[in-house]
Amino acid sequence: MSTATAGSADEIGASDEIYVARQPILGLNQELHAYELLYRSSRENVFDGSDATTATSRLVTNSLLTIGLEHLVGEKRAFVNFGRKLLVDGYAQLLPKGAVVIEILEDIEPDAEVLRACEDLKRKGYTLALDDFVSADGYEDLLQLADIVKVDLRLATVEQQRELINRVSSLSLGLLAEKVETHEEFAAAAELGYTMFQGYFFSRPQIVPGRQIPGFKLNYMRILKEVSNPELDFSRIEQVVKSEASLVHKLLRYVNSASFGWKRDVESIRHALALLGETEIRKWISLATVAGIASDKPQQLVIDAVMRGRFCESLSRTLGLAARSSDYFLAGMYSLLDALLDQPMSEVVEEVHLAGDVREVLLGKPAATRGLGEALALARAYERADWDAIDAVAGSLGLGLQEIAQSYLEATEWADQVFKS
Numbered sequence: 068m069s070t071a072t073a074g075s076a077d078e079i080g081a082s083d084e085i086y087v088a089r090q091p092i093l094g095l096n097q098e099l100h101a102y103e104l105l106y107r108s109s110r111e112n113v114f115d116g117s118d119a120t121t122a123t124s125r126l127v128t129n130s131l132l133t134i135g136l137e138h139l140v141g142e143k144r145a146f147v148n149f150g151r152k153l154l155v156d157g158y159a160q161l162l163p164k165g166a167v168v169i170e171i172l173e174d175i176e177p178d179a180e181v182l183r184a185c186e187d188l189k190r191k192g193y194t195l196a197l198d199d200f201v202s203a204d205g206y207e208d209l210l211q212l213a214d215i216v217k218v219d220l221r222l223a224t225v226e227q228q229r230e231l232i233n234r235v236s237s238l239s240l241g242l243l244a245e246k247v248e249t250h251e252e253f254a255a256a257a258e259l260g261y262t263m264f265q266g267y268f269f270s271r272p273q274i275v276p277g278r279q280i281p282g283f284k285l286n287y288m289r290i291l292k293e294v295s296n297p298e299l300d301f302s303r304i305e306q307v308v309k310s311e312a313s314l315v316h317k318l319l320r321y322v323n324s325a326s327f328g329w330k331r332d333v334e335s336i337r338h339a340l341a342l343l344g345e346t347e348i349r350k351w352i353s354l355a356t357v358a359g360i361a362s363d364k365p366q367q368l369v370i371d372a373v374m375r376g377r378f379c380e381s382l383s384r385t386l387g388l389a390a391r392s393s394d395y396f397l398a399g400m401y402s403l404l405d406a407l408l409d410q411p412m413s414e415v416v417e418e419v420h421l422a423g424d425v426r427e428v429l430l431g432k433p434a435a436t437r438g439l440g441e442a443l444a445l446a447r448a449y450e451r452a453d454w455d456a457i458d459a460v461a462g463s464l465g466l467g468l469q470e471i472a473q474s475y476l477e478a479t480e481w482a483d484q485v486f487k488s
Contacts (some may be wrong), residue, residue: 088452097365103146105452173199215241374482376400381474
């Protein structure tokens with residue numbers, strides 16, 4: 068991954084805008100292992116080396132520490148990029164050693180000063196990762212200090228990867244494959260010996276001609292279809308919830324949680340539905356059924372779906388469209404249903420009743436109403452840390468980047484909390 072980018076030092080001092088995104092790093096069983104934090108502190112892309120260093124140091128000392136790593140990555144560790152100057156100046160030691168992996172960028176020459184800085188970090192208990200590794204030549208001393216080697220599958224050939232893996236096999240290093248874009252690439256990388264994986268392979272559908280949706284997922288899809296009707300039939304909702312025992316338990320546990328503070332326990336489904344109201348019923352049942360659909364998928368995929376929903380919902384309020392917050396939530400969360408079901412989105416939307424513009428957005432068509440497509444585009448751009456796309460969409464909507472960043476961070480924290488509970 069490349070380091071942070073920035074404009075001038077004067078811009079940095081004058082701006083309070085914060086840009087932070089996170090990309091999951093998964094293990095062999097597609098379980099969440101860590102996140103890489105992707106960031107910069109300016110809307111400008113043109114910069115010299117000293118300004119980039121200033122921007123990154125400001126982010127390390129202010130943005131990450133002010134926001135709090137726990138809000139960005141929860142209990143997982145954060146991979147954070149460091150260039151040469153920040154590394155030798157000791158900025159990495161501002162971050163808690165148990166919560167971060169110090170990622171040493173590929174353009175850093177392993178000279179005596181760099182090696183001393185890395186030795187100091189190792190003595191103090193920090194974990195070191197070498198980024199975008201292609202060859203071990205000239206890096207033997209640095210490899211002795213490293214814990215993890217990251218290899219970009221787009222930069223190293225299979226032959227280069229095999230040679231590198233053979234050379235470092237005696238060092239007990241963790242091997243992380245970057246830019247893993249498909250399930251086939253994930254399987255091939257695992258076969259080569261990688262144990263960690265970073266990329267978008269897990270959030271894209273595996274299209275298998277003629278593949279049928281398993282029975283239990285069809286049941287969840289029927290429930291989703293019911294709650295996406297323009298007018299809810301409470302009696303019908305009660306029946307479909309009763310048809311899935313796990314939903315009954317989750318619903319009653321949810322409404323009886325301390326966050327609601329009811330004076331008496333809620334014991335019936337009908338009572339629970341009445342207390343929640345139509346908007347919250349749509350959201351909660353959609354959330355619970357998506358989690359059920361994704362029971363055989365990477366955990367992070369469900370978190371991303373929920374986070375997209377919350378982020379889009381938040382943007383609806385910012386745009387003055389709070390009356391449509393439920394549609395925005397559904398559009399964000401349903402945008403990953405193709406990956407959850409391993410089906411093309413064109414087939415997925417046939418299974419549920421959705422507002423016309425929600426359907427259009429999910430199918431990649433221009434929406435008849437302004438805002439919905441842009442909100443989903445912002446969610447996707449933030450996941451990729453595509454700041455140019457974020458700038459363009461934010462400008463078209465007249466939104467400030469600070470309020471978008473706050474919505475993203477709030478959605479991240481909310482999704483993590485929802486999943487824990």
